[in-house]
Amino acid sequence: MTRRIVLGVFEMMNPSNGMPTWTDPRGRGDDWDRLEYWVDLARELDAAGFDFLFFADTYGYATLDGVMPAQVAAHGIQFPALDPMLAIAALARETRDLGFVVTSPTTVERPYATARRFATLDRLTGGRIGWNIVTGSSQSTTDELFGVTAELTHDERYDAADEFLDTCLRYWEHSWDHDAEVRDRAAGVYADPAKLHRVEVDGRFQRSRGVFAVPPTPQRTPVLFQAGTSDRGRAYAARNAEAVFIQGQTIASAAAHVTDIRAQAELGGRAGTDVAVVTGMTVTVAATSPEAHALRAEYEALLQHDDAAVMFAGITGLDLTGIDPAMRVVDLRTDLGQTLVQRYARQNPEMRVGEILDQFRTRAIRGFQITGSPTEVADEIEAIVDGSGIDGIMLEPTFGGPDAYRAFIELVVPLLRERGRLDTPVDAVATASRTAVAGVGGTGNVADTGRSAPDSPVPGTSPVAGTGAPPAAGAAPRTLRERVHPGRGPRLPPTHRAHGLTARSGDSIPPPSPQPSTQP
Numbered sequence: 001m002t003r004r005i006v007l008g009v010f011e012m013m014n015p016s017n018g019m020p021t022w023t024d025p026r027g028r029g030d031d032w033d034r035l036e037y038w039v040d041l042a043r044e045l046d047a048a049g050f051d052f053l054f055f056a057d058t059y060g061y062a063t064l065d066g067v068m069p070a071q072v073a074a075h076g077i078q079f080p081a082l083d084p085m086l087a088i089a090a091l092a093r094e095t096r097d098l099g100f101v102v103t104s105p106t107t108v109e110r111p112y113a114t115a116r117r118f119a120t121l122d123r124l125t126g127g128r129i130g131w132n133i134v135t136g137s138s139q140s141t142t143d144e145l146f147g148v149t150a151e152l153t154h155d156e157r158y159d160a161a162d163e164f165l166d167t168c169l170r171y172w173e174h175s176w177d178h179d180a181e182v183r184d185r186a187a188g189v190y191a192d193p194a195k196l197h198r199v200e201v202d203g204r205f206q207r208s209r210g211v212f213a214v215p216p217t218p219q220r221t222p223v224l225f226q227a228g229t230s231d232r233g234r235a236y237a238a239r240n241a242e243a244v245f246i247q248g249q250t251i252a253s254a255a256a257h258v259t260d261i262r263a264q265a266e267l268g269g270r271a272g273t274d275v276a277v278v279t280g281m282t283v284t285v286a287a288t289s290p291e292a293h294a295l296r297a298e299y300e301a302l303l304q305h306d307d308a309a310v311m312f313a314g315i316t317g318l319d320l321t322g323i324d325p326a327m328r329v330v331d332l333r334t335d336l337g338q339t340l341v342q343r344y345a346r347q348n349p350e351m352r353v354g355e356i357l358d359q360f361r362t363r364a365i366r367g368f369q370i371t372g373s374p375t376e377v378a379d380e381i382e383a384i385v386d387g388s389g390i391d392g393i394m395l396e397p398t399f400g401g402p403d404a405y406r407a408f409i410e411l412v413v414p415l416l417r418e419r420g421r422l423d424t425p426v427d428a429v430a431t432a433s434r435t436a437v438a439g440v441g442g443t444g445n446v447a448d449t450g451r452s453a454p455d456s457p458v459p460g461t462s463p464v465a466g467t468g469a470p471p472a473a474g475a476a477p478r479t480l481r482e483r484v485h486p487g488r489g490p491r492l493p494p495t496h497r498a499h500g501l502t503a504r505s506g507d508s509i510p511p512p513s514p515q516p517s518t519q520p
């Protein structure tokens, strides 16, 4: 069976999206901090039928021995950066269907604030929000910025992240019964106090008590993405994630990854397919193969060895320039990001430290690197998806600006659509579509689209997912959850089973008291 591909874009709200390309005219050095730049990008992706725009993010920045190397500021290496979450409401206002996935760490945030921010966005966007859960890159600088002194090991950070998510889930799923928000003007009752429940968490890492301030939202829980694929990271994903973001390098290694995550999910009592796996991918496409390769060569010429060393250190805490180049990669030890080190160690157990930077310079933390004519690119994407079991791809920009996405939309999307790999999008200029859904004078928000019960089926939407057929005219937008798991219909996130929380309404919240609050 031809499998549909979930399609996203991988972005960061900084001058260069991770690769120091901001000086190139095709970059976004002058645009990255303009809201209009992101609005235009979101509109283009929405009109082209992309499922989501994903923002990686971190509070930290790369350091060597606790100090920011000069290149970080001088070359704009993931620095400076804005907080992408604050732009999402504006981007959602200007788009109709596009989902938004925002990265937020479990290390320095507090669960209640995170739960409230994502719930607010889910409500304001009509259920188009996902959370990329991370235990944090550049963690040492982040800890310093926040004054965090408790030293947790790599695995303890994931233990704390389990409790963090459990706490959020209790607020999202259990604090309000689905029919608690009555908004009965005649009776003068906004919400039924008997249908609100106190949450009580008294864990090793998290403590929180009270009633959630945000009423149920279209998805209740944002779609739970996770990135971080060390052994402990995968266990976390298998227990919690609805989608895992990986940086696939080869079909074989990606397939091993998919198999492992699905097997671990099944051991935990979930269906393996409950976890969608999405890989990053840099596509350089042009009308002919030689043109595409020439473009790729221009791009690679911009990338410097020294910058690569700084980026690597920022993620792993390891300054490769100060380590014996003949040392075996498998012997490297770090308590920060292990995914990257394991990537090289798994590739070749005999690989030496000196070889890492040669590869890392042009690939950095990115996924598959694909270059070619439209047909070559479409063929390779299909081979990757079918050969690895991956569910989706997230495009990474080359020079930083929107050109790479535009070339993909123009040259590759039509081929993938013809081959039944992508849905046909709602033919939408955002504003016109919003009016069609909301009716004249509507706002296009959740209230106007008529979604009441969270995760309730929206008639006329999910049946088209995965079929390649366009949604009926005027059909309500799908939630992000329906897009990430196309064709399977809306459903509660599986995490609830994993967490022993089986249903939202009427259930007691273990271990909190069932006593309803009278003062929400």
Ligand SMILES: Cc1cc2nc3c(=O)[nH]c(=O)nc-3n(C[C@H](O)[C@H](O)[C@H](O)COP(=O)(O)O)c2cc1C
Residues within 6 Å of the ligand: 055, 056, 057, 058, 059, 103, 105, 133, 134, 135, 136, 137, 138, 154, 227, 228, 229, 230, 231, 232, 233, 234, 245, 246, 247, 336, 337, 338, 339, 340
């Ligand atoms: C593909 C990928 C993307 C990531 N994106 C982010 C990010 O945007 N922000 C962040 O703070 N950490 C990010 N991380 C770091 C992870 O969340 C994790 O904290 C770190 O990699 C350590 O866990 P690990 O050893 O399991 O990799 C990413 C990791 C991977 C593998």
